[in-house]
Amino acid sequence: MRLWRIENWSKHPEAVQRHVLQGLVSAAQYTEFGKKYGFNKLFTLKEFKRNVPIHEYNDIKPYIERMMQGEDNILWNTPIKWFAKSSGTTSDKSKFIPISEESLQENHFQASKDVLSNYYKHFPSSDLLTGKGLVIGGSHQISRVNDEIQYGDLSAVLMQNSPFWGQWLRTPELSVALLDEWEEKIEKLAQITANENVTSLAGVPTWTLLLLKRILEIKGKQNIKEVWPNLELYINGGVSFVPYKEQFEQIMGAKINYQEIYNASEGFIAGQQHPDDDGMLLFTEHGIFYEFLPAEEYGKENPQTVGLKDVVLGKNYAPVISTTGGLWRYLIGDTIQFTSLHPYHIKVSGRLKHYMNAFGEEVIVDNSDRAIAIAAEKTKCIVNDYTAAPVYFSQHSNGTHEWLIEFDKAPADLHQFTIEMDLALKNINSDYEAKRQKDIALRMPIVHSLAKGSFNEWLRSKGKLGGQNKIPRLSNERTMLEEILALQANKSE
Numbered sequence: 001m002r003l004w005r006i007e008n009w010s011k012h013p014e015a016v017q018r019h020v021l022q023g024l025v026s027a028a029q030y031t032e033f034g035k036k037y038g039f040n041k042l043f044t045l046k047e048f049k050r051n052v053p054i055h056e057y058n059d060i061k062p063y064i065e066r067m068m069q070g071e072d073n074i075l076w077n078t079p080i081k082w083f084a085k086s087s088g089t090t091s092d093k094s095k096f097i098p099i100s101e102e103s104l105q106e107n108h109f110q111a112s113k114d115v116l117s118n119y120y121k122h123f124p125s126s127d128l129l130t131g132k133g134l135v136i137g138g139s140h141q142i143s144r145v146n147d148e149i150q151y152g153d154l155s156a157v158l159m160q161n162s163p164f165w166g167q168w169l170r171t172p173e174l175s176v177a178l179l180d181e182w183e184e185k186i187e188k189l190a191q192i193t194a195n196e197n198v199t200s201l202a203g204v205p206t207w208t209l210l211l212l213k214r215i216l217e218i219k220g221k222q223n224i225k226e227v228w229p230n231l232e233l234y235i236n237g238g239v240s241f242v243p244y245k246e247q248f249e250q251i252m253g254a255k256i257n258y259q260e261i262y263n264a265s266e267g268f269i270a271g272q273q274h275p276d277d278d279g280m281l282l283f284t285e286h287g288i289f290y291e292f293l294p295a296e297e298y299g300k301e302n303p304q305t306v307g308l309k310d311v312v313l314g315k316n317y318a319p320v321i322s323t324t325g326g327l328w329r330y331l332i333g334d335t336i337q338f339t340s341l342h343p344y345h346i347k348v349s350g351r352l353k354h355y356m357n358a359f360g361e362e363v364i365v366d367n368s369d370r371a372i373a374i375a376a377e378k379t380k381c382i383v384n385d386y387t388a389a390p391v392y393f394s395q396h397s398n399g400t401h402e403w404l405i406e407f408d409k410a411p412a413d414l415h416q417f418t419i420e421m422d423l424a425l426k427n428i429n430s431d432y433e434a435k436r437q438k439d440i441a442l443r444m445p446i447v448h449s450l451a452k453g454s455f456n457e458w459l460r461s462k463g464k465l466g467g468q469n470k471i472p473r474l475s476n477e478r479t480m481l482e483e484i485l486a487l488q489a490n491k492s493e
Contacts (some may be wrong), residue, residue, distance in 0.1 A: 009285035075326030102324035137205030196235035223253025269319030287324035292317035358390035371424035381411035
């Protein structure tokens with residue numbers, strides 16, 4: 001039955017999306033937000049876009065603060081008792097995203113079921129549900145604002161609200177899964193789960209690798225398949241898997257399936273239908289109405305969005321969403337590209353504010369991930385994580401990009417790695433190639449090899465170690481890069 005529904009909405013996405021928008025506007029017409037923007041008089045998409053401005057978090061923060069104090073009927077028409085504390089950024093500011101019962105049931109849980117349905121469609125003889133699923137989720141315990149209102153990171157909220165039978169299929173128990181102290185949590189996860197029958201893994205690649213390596217140490221084994229012979233699936237999301245895939249294949253010791261999902265605090269947006277698919281299927285029936293902001297429109301006074309029927313392949317868009325959680329024309333901050341239009345498949349290409357364009361080179365995270373992967377393959381090295389920022393023109397030299405790279409296995413020749421990465425970026429990005437011509441605007445990149453654990457040390461110094469926190473891959477300003485270099489310099493003194 002569910003597979004029929006998936007096939008229906010993936011074949012008729014524009015019609016399904018019109019129905020979703022009608023339902024959202026109708027449900028919220030008597031909320032404070034709905035009254036302010038005249039939802040009861042909005043009968044077309046054109047009217048909706050003309051009346052309701054695009055919002056970023058600070059625009060809706062005053063509404064959310066009131067909701068967290070218990071006020072109802074503000075952004076959504078049913079009581080909001082849960083908020084997801086967004087920790088997907090190393091910024092000191094936290095965002096609290098409203099999670100309604102509808103967004104739990106119709107979006108997060110339904111999308112999870114659809115991911116599982118698609119997996120069983122392609123692997124009908126799977127033994128996935130005969131063992132345990134290990135989720136390396138966030139580290140925020142549930143916190144209370146008052147007797148009724150609670151918050152935690154998304155994984156904590158989902159675990160606390162999942163049906164009772166979901167606890168049987170997961171390891172470890174909630175008290176360990178939601179530990180705040182990340183290093184203690186990794187150790188306990190390793191000690192407990194090393195002896196379980198784990199058939200699936202889910203989590204951010206960097207933390208998953210750290211856990212897997214510790215498990216191998218505990219068990220004295222060479223690869224994970226010796227520990228968990230029935231492991232068949234790793235579900236990844238949050239960052240591109242491209243730089244990590246070779247490392248995972250080595251540590252696994254045997255073939256498993258990999259499935260990418262796009263599940264943000266704001267909503268479960270997409271999931272890979274089949275491990276060989278290029279991109280993830282956009283979930284159009286799950287309580288989210290989508291618009292797409294061309295990246296070049298960001299920052300304009302009246303930015304214009306396009307709908308599904310007008311998107312094109314390979315172009316950078318920022319999703320603008322309206323949801324059953326009470327987000328209205330909300331700019332998430334990610335950028336995506338469409339990899340297919342029939343059906344609509346997408347991939348996450350970066351963040352609106354995480355790119356390098358100091359010299360007109362327009363390098364996005366998707367470019368750098370691919371270039372790093374190519375250079376790593378050619379120089380037989382393994383990259384754990386990286387970040388980069390521009391070196392601006394000075395009186396004595398032209399500009400360049402400075403890269404901090406933490407290797408799991410360093411290249412024999414760092415200069416050769418730099419050459420291969422630079423060449424790959426030229427092949428991937430014509431703007432970068434043009435700026436590198438004869439070193440006129442950009443000279444050869446500067447690459448530093450960091451000691452293992454350097455990025456974690458910086459995250460720890462910011463109180464951001466663990467969970468969904470990630471090192472920003474690219475930036476136009478140098479603050480973070482220089483802080484990390486300073487930490488390294490202090491260690492060597």
